[in-house]
Amino acid sequence: MWNEFKKFALKGNVMDLAVGVVIGAAFGKIVSSLVDDIIMPLVGLLIGGVNFTNLMVKVGGAEVKYGLFIQNIVNFLIVAFSIFIVVRMINKYFKKKEETQAAPAPVVDKNVELLTEIRDLLKHNQS
Structure with missing residues (x-):
């Protein structure tokens, strides 16, 4: 069992x-910092100095923090877009590689x- 686990764990x-x-995980922290520290303050300034982290509604004894939710949506969109760009670049690379390795004539x-x-x-002679 140990050998099987070792073989599985050390597979590429x-x-x-x-x-x-x-x-x-490291990329997520970078994107979170980008959103929290750079993008959202600028967006807040553009819409009148709003701090999104403080946006909330009190319903009874609960606080609905919709500002943090908006911030997390922006965070997700940035991560999704950057992953899309990376996957697109990788697909283009492999497509070019396949084209160069195409079968010879x-x-x-x-x-x-x-x-x-x-x-x-x-x-040619008939015409």
Whole structure:
């Protein structure tokens, strides 16, 4: 059982996934800081100096913090857009790579090539 687990854990896909999770978490912090510290204050200034973190409605004894919700939506949109851009770039890279590795032109037999030339000459002479 230990050997199977070790074989599973050390597979390339699992290691890639672990690296992706760590980088994703760090990227999430960067995007959160971008939204919280740069974008939302600027958006707040543009719409009249509103601080989104303080926007809330009291309903009974509960506080509905819709400002934080708006901030999280902006955060999500930035993360989703940046992931879209990265995936798009990767897809373009692999598409170009596939195109360059396309199958070489089919090898035409010399007899077929000669017959094709004769056919073309006959068509040319008839017209």
